[in-house]
Amino acid sequence: MAQLSDDCFAFGGPMMTVAEAKSLIRERLRPVGGIETVALYEADGRILAEDIAAPLDLPPFANSAVDGYAIDGASIPTESEAAFTVSGPVQAGTSPERLDAGSAARIFTGAPMPENADTVYMQEDVRLNAGNFVHLPVGLTRGSNARPAGEDVARGDTILSAGRRLRPQDIALTAAFGLTHLRVRTRVRVAIFSTGNELVEPGETRGRAQLFDSNRAMLMAMARRLGAEVTDLGILRDDRATIADALVGAAREHDIILTSGGVSTGDADFVKDALQATGSLVLWRIAIKPGRPVVMGVVAGTPLIGLPGNPVASFVTFAHVARPAILALAGGEATAGLTLPVRAAFAYRKKKDRREYVRASIRTGSDGLPEAVKFPREGAGLISSLVGTDGLVELPEELREVAAGDTVSFIPYDTLF
Structure with a gap:
């Protein structure tokens, strides 16, 4: 389990950039848990704990x-x-x-x-x-x-390095050498809960002014795709003592805590107060859109990341803050989502000194080249915008404006998890 000092995420800047947030995570978070041996056929998605050297040539004969x-x-x-x-x-x-x-x-x-x-x-x-x-x-x-023998891999070569999150093709390579078991890191234990009196569990009776909780299901699915062992702590009502008790209990049994909602500056946002009562909170004013209200704290040595309540903001900040934190705790390689250069099929204006992520679909232009089409509506609460698009166009801090025809960076959703 992570045992961190209360000020391990302390940051002196007035507004943290996305790059600074990721750098801080890489510097301060270390792998938790131990190492276990699993059967080859159960190793997909796990983090490799040690380098694997080829025990023979591949192919082994000409x-x-x-x-x-x-x-x-x-x-x-x-x-x-x-x-x-x-x-x-x-x-x-x-x-x-x-x-x-x-x-x-x-x-x-x-x-x-x-x-x-x-x-x-x-x-x-x-x-x-x-x-x-x-x-x-x-x-x-x-x-x-x-x-010739060894045309693919020579005996003694490193075929997979520690920290790699294993994929089906990695499993195939190790099977080709006759390996039956792999040494992997134990799964990161993630506790997840949502906050808000306005939320109700899917399947339950919804009041007129209530919403079914979608964020928690999304966050649990994303964490599991990263190989984490997830504990669902449900929906917590807007009460500081209730949230504080849940944080203390979760910190005893988990390696990281993720929350959704309750991290803004309103009177009903109790996560901040609960963290201050049970540990230490650094309110990350991350220069990101959507998703500015993101916090990180430490409760009894366990890191906590509080994500926004709006679904799109929660999705984006998980991808760029929670994802690198979970991978760092898992001992995984510090990889970013694959960024592809594409042509913008839209015009867009943004604020300077803030990194923005625009939901977009990819289509083939009249000249055969890929181009990004912006989702027609704005809003961090539009879950349909995540379903109806292929990924995120990443616009860096220094950029002020995008014109149709400009080259932009596109991150496919499939490369984030």
């Missing part, structure tokens, strides 16, 4: 890349077509015999090369006659169509 005829490269015809006696066949999973002089082994894709063969003619490039002979043309380069 093999044919095509269906054809394997020969010793020293025998490649140079002046005119030549006839070779056909031996074999050599199929995948079999052990070939040594080639005799003047012979070519009939071989199939993936089959091991005979010990003294290093070149394969594709079957469509040769000519067969009625006898047991194959006629090979001139001009082939020695080593063609043969995969």
Whole structure:
């Protein structure tokens, strides 16, 4: 469990930029928990705890890349077509015999090369006659169509590094070396709750002035996609003592606490007061839109991040504040969402010294190039804007205006989780 000092997130600047927030998280948060061994087939999405070196060459033996005829490269015809006696066949999973002089082994894709063969003619490039002979043309380069041992990975090379969040292709690579178990970091334990008298649980009776709580379900899903073990603490009413008790209890059993709502400066925003009563709170005035009201604090050594109540603001600030915090606690690599240059198909004005994220869809322009189309409506409460778009256009602090045709940076949603 994280045991942090109450001032570990102290920041002296008047307004924290997104880059400063991420840098502070990387500097101050360290991996929590321990290391465990899991079965290979259960390792997807987990954080690798140690480097993995290749225990053998991949492929472990030289093999044919095509269906054809394997020969010793020293025998490649140079002046005119030549006839070779056909031996074999050599199929995948079999052990070939040594080639005799003047012979070519009939071989199939993936089959091991005979010990003294290093070149394969594709079957469509040769000519067969009625006898047991194959006629090979001139001009082939020695080593063609043969995969040497270690062509993909050499024995001893590092194939995966500690801190990597494992993906299906990583699982495939480790399986190719015959590994059955991997050492991974234990999951980060995340406690999540929403605050607000206006919220009601989906499925329950909703009052006329109430809303179904959507943020908590979204945050839990995003945290789980990062490999976290999530505890749902439900909806807490607007009461300082109730919230304070929940924070103290969550801090004892979790590595990080995420809240939604109650972090602005209104009289009914009690998260700030509850944190001040139970630990230490630094109100991050992050220069970001949507999502300026974001706070971070420490309760009994456990970090807390308070996200805004508006769904889009909660989504954006999770991606750029909570996500790097969870990955840092998990021992994961400090990766950012993939940023792609695209053409803006919209005009937009923004304030200087504030990073803004514009919801946009990607379409193919008339010239075949990708362009970003802004969602037609504004508002940090429009959940449909997250569903109806493909990602976020990131506009840096120094930028004041975007004109149609400008190149902008686009972050696909799929790269954030």
